[in-house]
Amino acid sequence: MIQAADIREWRNHDVTDPDGHKIGVLEAVYVDTSTDEPAMATILTGLPTRRRLVFVPLDRAIVGPGYLKVAYIKTTVRKSPAIGTDSVLPAEDEQAIFEHYGMPYQPGANGERQLARR
Template sequence: MIHAADVREWRNRDVLDPESHKIGVLETVYVDTTTDEPVMATVRTGLPTRHRLVFVPLGNAIAGPDYLKVGYVRRLVKEAPSIGTDGVLPADQEEAVFKHYGLPYQPGAAGERQLARR
């Protein structure tokens, strides 16, 4: 299991797929608002003049000395919902990220968001 304290050290690490293909660079980690455990990250991809942030789940992620290996192939991650490097994920688009990866989405009982940026 990945602990929230560890993720502070991950920023700017390379993010790799299961076959060690580079997807991009880790930008931000999102935690589940009910458990405060890391569940999702944004990865900076694209050309230097046109970066974007794509979302990738952290389930089964492996942290190495200078990389983070996620359990999803590069193509799937690059096709995931994205935001601009200065943007935020609107609440009404949060479910689409989970759906893209075939993961269940459960907003809070009062309708609050599942993800919080750390």
């Protein structure tokens, strides 16, 4: 498992898919609030005039020299739910991210968010 302290060092490095295609640049890491382990990352994608942040799970991610390789192909990641570069992920939108990747969504017992930005 990638440690939260380690992955923060990779901010602004390239994020690639399993085939080595560049998806974008690592912008932030989101941890699972129940374990405090890295769970998702946001990747800065798009043209300079139309930038957005897309979400990708960090399960099976591999850290290399100057890059982070995720387990999902570029087209899947680019179609994931996104937020603006100055936006915050609304709590009600978390579930859609998990559903996009076929992952179970498990908020806290009292409805707490599953993801927290670090």
